[in-house]
Amino acid sequence: MITYYCPKCWQIVDEKEKNCPRCGFSLDEFSNQEYEQKLLDALDHTIPERRMIAAQILGNLNIQEAVPILKEILANETEDYYFLRTVLLALAKIDHPEKLEIIEHAKCHPSTLVSQFAQELLEKIEDQKNIETWDRFSG
Numbered sequence: 001m002i003t004y005y006c007p008k009c010w011q012i013v014d015e016k017e018k019n020c021p022r023c024g025f026s027l028d029e030f031s032n033q034e035y036e037q038k039l040l041d042a043l044d045h046t047i048p049e050r051r052m053i054a055a056q057i058l059g060n061l062n063i064q065e066a067v068p069i070l071k072e073i074l075a076n077e078t079e080d081y082y083f084l085r086t087v088l089l090a091l092a093k094i095d096h097p098e099k100l101e102i103i104e105h106a107k108c109h110p111s112t113l114v115s116q117f118a119q120e121l122l123e124k125i126e127d128q129k130n131i132e133t134w135d136r137f138s139g
C-alpha cells in the first residue's frame with residue numbers, strides 16, 4: 001500500500017480522492033510528473049518532517065531520478081540521522097544500478113549510526129528480506 005500526500009498541504013489523501021479533504025487542492029489536475037518533481041524539490045525542504053516524507057515516497061514509488069539527489073544527501077548531510085536512515089531505506093527500494101555502491105559507501109559515513117544502518121541494510125538486501133516491513137521504523 002502506497003501512501004499519497006497532498007502536494008500542497010501534505011495531508012494524507014486517498015488515492016481515489018479528487019480534491020484534498022483538508023485544503024481543497026485539485027489532485028486530479030496534478031500530473032505524475034509534477035508530483036515527482038515536487039517530491040524531489042522537497043528533499044531539501046527546511047522542515048525535516050517533509051524531507052523525510054519526500055524521501056519515503058520517492059523510495060516507495062521507485063523514482064530513479066531521486067538516486068543522485070539521495071547520494072548527494074548522504075555525502076553532505078551528517079547531523080540528521082533519522083533523515084539519513086530514511087534516505088538509505090528509500091535507496092534500497094529504488095531499482096538503480098548504482099544503489100548498492102551508494103549504500104556500500106555509506107558504511108564509511110562519519111556518523112556511526114548511519115554507517116551501522118548501511119551495514120544492516122546491505123545484509124538485509126543480500127538476504128533478500130522484505131524491506132517494506134522496515135517502513136514502520138522510518139515513518
Ligand SMILES: [Zn+2]
Pocket residue numbers: 006007008009010011020021022023024025
Ligand atoms: Zn491539501
